[in-house]
Amino acid sequence: MKIKQLLLAVAPFKYVIKGFDYLKDPYYVDVQKLNRKETSKSPVRTEIINYLLSGKxxxxxxxxxxxxxxxxxxxHIKASEKYSVDPGVEFKExxxxFKMTSDAFFEKLSANEILNNxxxxxxxxxxxxxxxxxxxxxxINALQYIKDDGFIVLHDCNPPTEFHARERYGYYFTPANGFWNGTTWKAFLKWRFNPTVYSCCVDTDWGVGILSKTVNIGESITPVNPFFEFTEFDQNRKAYMNLISFDKLKEIVG
Ligand SMILES: C[S@@+](CC[C@H](N)C(=O)[O-])C[C@H]1O[C@@H](n2cnc3c(N)ncnc32)[C@H](O)[C@@H]1O
Structure with a gap:
């Protein structure tokens, strides 16, 4: 122990020892397993979106x-008319x-400056x-422009750990490594409380959330988790998010 203390005082040894401690930590090891589990799930979002479009x-x-x-x-999305919006933060090309934020897009759309309101x-x-x-x-904006029988789909609704659900996208020194789901889950959970929409979350590809005005893919729930604590979400995610399989979704929608 004394030797370890001495070595920790020397920078290169300190980095090696701290590195080993970090990589061997049971919690770190568990999160790596969850990363592998999530990335091995199928189908991915594209198949789910194409399935929802195929019925229209x-x-x-x-x-x-x-x-x-x-x-x-x-x-890879199969629709006869497709539009894309992105301010270009992550992909230079x-x-x-519409090279703008979603807020700007919906503002211009509502003012009839782009497409047709x-x-x-x-x-x-x-x-x-x-x-x-x-x-x-x-x-809120999407609900104004979705057909009554249409679907709003959201990626990254089911973060496996609090590290995936961090607010800071660009910080990679967590057990989640580069994976990032952000705090999308909180917005989705908030809408799970709203009786004016039906909702479910397909348990694949980091959680593919779906909202519908008229198709009963899942009833809303009584508000829970008032402080949106991750641990409470983690312990109740199946019920809170209405986590279902893709087969179950097909059974309901089909
Ligand atoms: C997770 S990526 C999208 C991945 C893509 N949908 C897919 O399925 O592969 C997130 C994108 O959102 C864009 N973005 C960031 N802020 C945005 C905003 N305010 N409005 C719209 N897009 C934004 C980023 O530039 C980035 O390209």
């Missing part, structure tokens, strides 16, 4: 908020229709800034 006939209208590299999802989408995919107040605003 030949003429479908899709909006994606937050696109990054369109090869990862947007380009940013090949989207009578437009209604079959699916709106919210995957922009993953902070609860922004996601909540995106949901």
């Amino acid at each position: 006939g030949d003429k479908t209208c899709y909006l994606e908020i937050g696109v990054r590299n369109p090869e990862k999802n947007f380009n 940013n090949p989207v229709d 009578n437009i209604k989408f079959d699916v709106i995919f919210i995957d922009g800034l993953h902070l609860a107040d922004q996601v909540d605003r995106d949901i």
Whole structure:
């Protein structure tokens, strides 16, 4: 023990010892397992969105908020009319229709400066800034432009740990490594309390949340977890988020 104390006083040894302590820590090891578990789940968001669109006939209208590299999802979405919004924070090329934030997009849309403010989408995919107040605003705006039988889909609703649910996107020195779900779960949970929408969360790809005005994919719940504490969410996530499998979703929607 004395030797360890002495070595800790010397910078290079300190980094090695602290590094080993960090990598061997049981909590760190558990989070690595959860990272692997989540990334091995299927299907991914694209299949779920395409499934929801496939029930809407030949003429479908899709909006994606937050696109990054369109090869990862947007380009694979099967809809006859598609629009994309992204201010280009994470992907320099940013090949989207509307190079702006979602707030600016909805403001311009409502002022009839872009598209047509009578437009209604079959699916709106919210995957922009993953902070609860922004996601909540995106949901409020999306509800105005979604068809009555359409679906609002949200990525990253089911963070495995508090590290995935951190507020700071760019801080990677946590057991979640580069994975980030932000605080989207809080906005989704807030909408789970709202009896004017039905909701569920498909337990795959970091939680694919779905909201609908008319399709009963899950009844709202009585408000819980008033301080949006992660531990309480973690212990009750199945009920709070109405976590279901993709097969169950198909059974309900189909
Ligand atoms: C997680 S990525 C999107 C991934 C993509 N939807 C997919 O499925 O592969 C988040 C994107 O949101 C964008 N973004 C950041 N802030 C935004 C905002 N306020 N409004 C819209 N998009 C935003 C970022 O530039 C980034 O490209």
